[in-house]
Amino acid sequence: MRGSRFARGGMDRFVSNFTLRLDAKGRVSIPASYRAVLARDGFEGLYCYPAMDQPAVDAGGNALLGEIEALTTAYPPYSDERDAFELALYGTSETLKIDGEGRVILSDALKDHAGITEAIAFVGLGHKFQIWEPGRFRAQLAEATGTVRALKKQLGSRVAARDAQKARE
């Protein structure tokens, strides 16, 4: 991505998606608009961990960290559930350093989990964003689109049925 046609101000959420290449040293630029969100969030570095149910990496700043803390503290201290959450979340998460040009280097563990080799798809999800291998992201997106289509259709028919019901009253 060179330059940016996107607004700078008023951004407190990660939106849109970008595909960028890793360089010879394994570095990749975080999209500028995401950096703006992170800067506003006030987190130094990039907090990220392997997504639980997807071959992707979840990433973000303090907002994401807070979400994790909320998940773990939902269980009593020293409970098995809490131990499991802390081990699986804190134990596999990393805070990547962002260099002066806004780039990061993913650990091998993260790259392996997502199947990333030479390019990365950044996908904004509001309070966080995900990092995908571009091909897998396209496939996942296609699948998600289908799911949404089906849900909308289902929702529409339910609304139609309710309206019909109301009309009969």
Add this chain to the structure above:
Amino acid sequence: MRGSRFARGGMDRFVSNFTLRLDAKGRVSIPASYRAVLARDGFEGLYCYPAMDQPAVDAGGNALLGEIEALTTAYPPYSDERDAFELALYGTSETLKIDGEGRVILSDALKDHAGITEAIAFVGLGHKFQIWEPGRFRAQLAEATGTVRALKKQLGSRVAARDAQKARE
């Protein structure tokens, strides 16, 4: 690990995991990012004790000490529970010296408890970190991941059920 791609600033928690080898003298480097947290915490040395229900060693600084104190003082003085906690935690804990290069030497008791021989997995848990035998850590992580997956699914379906309930009202 040489150098570190992990952020230095904004870190007040132990995160990620690292596997390092013991040298011929039984020394092992504490990961640099953990040292940064300990330095901020202001604790001289490394406070650690065998984990109660896991073949691992709990380690940390003042934050960990404070947590233990909170745990024990939650029970009335001279109660059986308090005596038990104090014996199990204070009685078995050690403060390891950190040498000029950021290395420690684990006592035999700690190594035996965790089954450590030639390598160590450091696992961040937020306010503290654990020391595992690498193979056992992989197994434990897999188990914890499964537990979290199940719990999240359960949590998700509960939320979905509530939303559906709201929708029906």
Add this chain to the structure above:
DNA sequence: TTGACGACCATAAGGTCCCATGGTATCCCA
């Protein structure tokens, strides 16, 4: 003496910092 232990020093691999470049979008002024 011998063995364990701590303080120092050495080094290579890998990370970090800094500067450079080419390309794109936006702005500004004629």
Add this chain to the structure above:
DNA sequence: TGGGATACCATGGGACCTTATGGTCGTCAA
């Protein structure tokens, strides 16, 4: 309106620094 100037961004490369790790040399105790 058009075209040049400007700001910004992704990317590349080299010099420097940090880190993990190995080794040496004294010191103290058994």
